[in-house]
Amino acid sequence: MRLSGRLRSSLIIGGQGIRARKLRTFLSMVSLFLGVLAVVAVQAGSVIAERALLADIEMTTGKDGTLQVYLPSAPESATVAMDTVRGHGDAVAITSTQAVIGEPGVRPVNEGGGPLEDGAGAYSTGMTRYCDDAGDCRTVEDDQDAPQLPQGKAIELNLQGLSADIRQFRPFRTQSGEWLDFGGAPSLSPRIVLNTKAAEAFRKVRVPAEMRVAGALANPTPRIVGVVDDGGYMPTAYVRSDELLNWMPVGAIADPNFGGVQLLMSPAATDLEQILRSRLDAAGANIDEFQVVPVDSREHLASELSLLRWIFLGMAALVLLIGVAGILNVGLATVGERVEEFALRRAVGTPRLLLAGIVLAETLLTGLLTAMLAIGVGIVGLKGTSWLFAAREPFLADVQFPWQAGVAGVVAGLVAGVLGGLIPAVRAARIPIATVMRA
Amino acid sequence: MTPLVRLTGITKTLTGQEQDRTILDGVDLTLAAGESVAVLGRSGSGKSTLLSLIGLFDRADGGQYLLGDKDITRVPERKAAALRSAEFGFVFQRFFLLKHLTAVQNVSMALVNGQGWLPRRKRRAKAMAALDRLGIAHLAKHKPPRLSGGEQQRVAIARALVREPRILLADEPTGALDTETGNLVVDALRDTTERGCGLVLVTHDRDHAAKMSRVLHLADGVLGPAEVPA
Numbered sequence: 248m249r250l251s252g253r254l255r256s257s258l259i260i261g262g263q264g265i266r267a268r269k270l271r272t273f274l275s276m277v278s279l280f281l282g283v284l285a286v287v288a289v290q291a292g293s294v295i296a297e298r299a300l301l302a303d304i305e306m307t308t309g310k311d312g313t314l315q316v317y318l319p320s321a322p323e324s325a326t327v328a329m330d331t332v333r334g335h336g337d338a339v340a341i342t343s344t345q346a347v348i349g350e351p352g353v354r355p356v357n358e359g360g361g362p363l364e365d366g367a368g369a370y371s372t373g374m375t376r377y378c379d380d381a382g383d384c385r386t387v388e389d390d391q392d393a394p395q396l397p398q399g400k401a402i403e404l405n406l407q408g409l410s411a412d413i414r415q416f417r418p419f420r421t422q423s424g425e426w427l428d429f430g431g432a433p434s435l436s437p438r439i440v441l442n443t444k445a446a447e448a449f450r451k452v453r454v455p456a457e458m459r460v461a462g463a464l465a466n467p468t469p470r471i472v473g474v475v476d477d478g479g480y481m482p483t484a485y486v487r488s489d490e491l492l493n494w495m496p497v498g499a500i501a502d503p504n505f506g507g508v509q510l511l512m513s514p515a516a517t518d519l520e521q522i523l524r525s526r527l528d529a530a531g532a533n534i535d536e537f538q539v540v541p542v543d544s545r546e547h548l549a550s551e552l553s554l555l556r557w558i559f560l561g562m563a564a565l566v567l568l569i570g571v572a573g574i575l576n577v578g579l580a581t582v583g584e585r586v587e588e589f590a591l592r593r594a595v596g597t598p599r600l601l602l603a604g605i606v607l608a609e610t611l612l613t614g615l616l617t618a619m620l621a622i623g624v625g626i627v628g629l630k631g632t633s634w635l636f637a638a639r640e641p642f643l644a645d646v647q648f649p650w651q652a653g654v655a656g657v658v659a660g661l662v663a664g665v666l667g668g669l670i671p672a673v674r675a676a677r678i679p680i681a682t683v684m685r686a
Numbered sequence: 687m688t689p690l691v692r693l694t695g696i697t698k699t700l701t702g703q704e705q706d707r708t709i710l711d712g713v714d715l716t717l718a719a720g721e722s723v724a725v726l727g728r729s730g731s732g733k734s735t736l737l738s739l740i741g742l743f744d745r746a747d748g749g750q751y752l753l754g755d756k757d758i759t760r761v762p763e764r765k766a767a768a769l770r771s772a773e774f775g776f777v778f779q780r781f782f783l784l785k786h787l788t789a790v791q792n793v794s795m796a797l798v799n800g801q802g803w804l805p806r807r808k809r810r811a812k813a814m815a816a817l818d819r820l821g822i823a824h825l826a827k828h829k830p831p832r833l834s835g836g837e838q839q840r841v842a843i844a845r846a847l848v849r850e851p852r853i854l855l856a857d858e859p860t861g862a863l864d865t866e867t868g869n870l871v872v873d874a875l876r877d878t879t880e881r882g883c884g885l886v887l888v889t890h891d892r893d894h895a896a897k898m899s900r901v902l903h904l905a906d907g908v909l910g911p912a913e914v915p916a
Contacts, residue, residue, distance in 0.1 A: 252803030259798055267786030591782045592799065594743065595845070596771020598764060601800035681735075681743040 261608030276617045278573025283621040285563035286659040291652035293556045299642035306478035309542040316510035319532035325501040325508040337513040342501040346406035347459040353399025360403040408488035416511040424473025433489040445482035446474040462499025574667025582671045603672035610668025618660025690884045691717040696749035711907030722885040724895035727904035733888040742766040771801040775846030779861040781838040783830040790826040816844035836867035
């Protein structure tokens, strides 16, 4: 009760002091404002940058905690893995191979499967996918067995077959159309979703006629159902594994040259991991090569960003220090002016500690008001930035003011209030009553 | 009956740059409930110092200070603050009203001192009652610059009385007032003794001193009876 009374007393008297000296309070706030705003801006900027970078990394490597499973190199690994995860929602098998989509009987414009702007052959492996008139495709070494096909309207890309929805682990952003529907029966005409790099290529080469896939029994006609941003740099298409399996055997959809089979599992899927391990062991795979590695994007990113954040926070702290000096200056001048008031308060029984508390309450309230103002300006500034630049920088669209920046602003305001008010508070508490009352 | 205040052999020496100066040299003083004591003396004779010691603004170098039957000669500051709040009321020559507060707020500020807690409504009611006792309740919402010297001093007295102290200490409360207003203020102070409050009045004015039940004179650090014209 006593502590509560003292706290209330200091807040009441501190509030009266602020109201009585509005101009001085305003000047203190002005000196502190830039410092707190700098802290808020640095914190908000780093959190938003981290979110944006993390979102990109999550699209390519997976959300934090996702288990990446590395299978043994045995040929039967792909088949076992595909069979094991079939029907499991908490795991996805991703097969990877190379495909050419476009005009029949031509060499792709981006031979090697690189981005169109990098030119033909930039990513060539020295092997060419050759299909004869009968639709029989084979991979041959360049300039040796393959007849020199004319370059035509076709795009080479990485074709990833998915056993389930991968977005639970890698949150792709849908750009247009829709994502793959894993619910219904597999279609004979494989539905594919392009990534933005592949979509860019198809905007220039508009002949999505047939899809030539290494190891396929025939060339299917794909249906492009959507475009996603997967954070990747290479043209890629996603397809349901079972729709791809209508056209090729299991062993062919996972080309070891392009990554073979990759498994992503939720951290809770421990049973599935054990079953897979047992089945691979039973199939004769070298189980020592079976590895499960959790994704730790956030930790990796945090260590990369922390140095930068500390440098900027250091600069913000310097600006804040100038604000603290401003509060200190105003605080000392105010205590000098209020010697009689403080002496009088001591005379009526106010303890020294409470006098110090009154001065600290004033500077803390000033710091808090400044922090609220700086946070408000930060929120409005972020909204304005989002509104102005969202079209150019997609990560700024729908960007939310991070709560961490608000907390940092409040903490900065309070710390500045304490630092700026401490010396004036001590001086106020030391004012001798007797000397003043004889004035 | 135990006196409210009993000072015995109180000494106080002020440390100066050239030499120390003994202000109080074995002062004895008792103050009973309902008693009023005037202390006369020249400027610099130590009257305010004596009041500072009684009001626990300062500590004596020697002697004994009993408040009731409690020895508070060496009371620590934290307890002294609590005693100032509970036992004493102070009135000064300069009124020390806070300019940014109204009269009623100036009075209730004595109730917001960290010694217990009263809700705002109760604080205001007590402050209004104190102003009413001094006949200035109608000035409750006025700020000090709009009050006359006498009104301001009465607000200061209301502030001193609002915690219902047992001892009222007044340090030349009429020094800044004209004779007529000064008389009103002294009458108001003396009225407090009728409710059992002990009053110590430091003054230069013998007429005001004569209205007290006892008149003492402080000279050369020694406190003794003073001769006052009847």
